[in-house]
Structures are given as C-alpha cells and as structure tokens.
Amino acid sequence: MTEKLPRSVVEPKNPRLNVSRGANLPHVPGIRVGDYIFLSGMGPIDPRTGERNHGPIAEQIRTTLSNMRHMLESADSSLERVVRVHVVLADISDMAEMDRVYREFFPVDPPARTAWSMQLRFGNGCEIECVALAN
Amino acid sequence: MSPRREIIVPAVHAPDTASSFGQAVSTVVRGGDFLFVRGLTAIDPQSGERVRGTTASETRQILTHLKQLLEAAGSSLEKVVKVNVWLHSMLEAPNMNEVYARFFSDPPPARTVCGARLPDGVKVIIECTALA
Numbered sequence: 408m409t410e411k412l413p414r415s416v417v418e419p420k421n422p423r424l425n426v427s428r429g430a431n432l433p434h435v436p437g438i439r440v441g442d443y444i445f446l447s448g449m450g451p452i453d454p455r456t457g458e459r460n461h462g463p464i465a466e467q468i469r470t471t472l473s474n475m476r477h478m479l480e481s482a483d484s485s486l487e488r489v490v491r492v493h494v495v496l497a498d499i500s501d502m503a504e505m506d507r508v509y510r511e512f513f514p515v516d517p518p519a520r521t522a523w524s525m526q527l528r529f530g531n532g533c534e535i536e537c538v539a540l541a542n
Numbered sequence: 543m544s545p546r547r548e549i550i551v552p553a554v555h556a557p558d559t560a561s562s563f564g565q566a567v568s569t570v571v572r573g574g575d576f577l578f579v580r581g582l583t584a585i586d587p588q589s590g591e592r593v594r595g596t597t598a599s600e601t602r603q604i605l606t607h608l609k610q611l612l613e614a615a616g617s618s619l620e621k622v623v624k625v626n627v628w629l630h631s632m633l634e635a636p637n638m639n640e641v642y643a644r645f646f647s648d649p650p651p652a653r654t655v656c657g658a659r660l661p662d663g664v665k666v667i668i669e670c671t672a673l674a
Contacts, residue, residue, distance in 0.1 A: 521667060
C-alpha cells in the first residue's frame, strides 16, 4: 500500500447546507478517501434557508438525516451505503423519539450505530455523523 | 467495482427501551476491508438480557461479547484498529482500563474515551472498527 489513496472533499449540491464553509469553520462537510466517505457531524439545518431548525426533536432528526442523504447523494453515495453512524443528542430523554424517526431513513439493513448525549453548540438538539461506502 | 457492504450480525431483537437494542441498528457491518461494530452495552450472552453492573463488570461483559462477535465474523481483537469508549463518569476510567488492558495484546488499538450521558442507565458503551 505504497501508492497514495486519493482524498477529496465532499460538498453538498445545495450550498445552503455547506455549513462549515458558510460559517468559515475549519472543517469540511466530508472527505472521501479511497472507498470511504467520512462526513462531519451535521446539525438540523433547514435546506431552504440555511438556518438552524429548532423545532421538536423529531423534526430536527428528520431534517438532519434528510441533509445527510443529500450530502451522500452529492458524493454519489446514499443512505443505503452507510456503515456506521454516531448520533449525539443534547437531551438523553430524546433517545426513543430519535430512534422512531431514524427508522424511517434506515428501514432495512441499518448501519452500526452508537448514540449518546452530551452538550451541543448553538442549541441544537442533535448532531449526526457517519461513515459510508462510495459507490 | 464498488466495495461490498454486508450486514454480518443483524439487529438485536430483544425487547428493550434502549435504542441500541432496537431493530434500527445492525451489530456488525462490513464495509470494504473493515468491520464496523455498533456501540455495545453489557448483555448476558445466554439470555441477551441487559446486565447492570459496575464499570469494570460491564466492560468485561462488553469486551467478551465483542471478542465473540469479531471472531464469529472472521476477525479478532488483534485486528481492531480503533475503539471508542463512552463512560457514564470519567472518574471510572481507571476501572475500565484495568479490565480493558487484559483483553488487548501489545500494541493495543487506537482509542478514545469520553464521559457522556448514556441511555437507560448503562455505565459503559464500547464500539470499534476492525480489519475484516
């Protein structure tokens, strides 16, 4: 394995979802390296406005996972190609509700997942990151 | 050719309120050359029921289970490249480490440990990425 694996930036087709670039943060939305796509943690951003969506947690999860789907599809991958997910919640008591919405996005053969709770920035109720296979 | 994605060990179907025990989470997923293991919590290997214990005993249960899962998938603890450990309290890190060290031969994998709020009163969650 002496040859260098190609490494490229994953960016959403919808520029409103390019949060890190928009806020001048020192990270990219995702990196593709070889067959793998590593996405940064994503929060609940309204794809129409680029603003944070702080509605009920179910809505925040749905928004975040919809955006994750968009991000993966922008990189020619898909939710079906996700192998590992981290779900971080601001409030541990949102776990069941998170899981209820999460199932809508991964109805069969879901990825490995770990979920926990800790402090999140900007009043976000969730942050979700994943590793996916490229197509 | 696109890399293979395969569910090696599917979701655990035990009735439990813990999200990690629901059907929306696979336990071991192969993606290309790696195995991705979900965050494991302490369960009785026979009954599949949750086990409540100390940080040390939960760590032991989890790593015993992890070893079995990896070996059943044709991998092993020696092939683990990265581990993430979540503890209900970072004060418990030495108790976790003492047990953890017995499972991994030298050199052990890369690892991150952090304290967080964990679902359903579990004290430890351990997840890993291993070579298939």
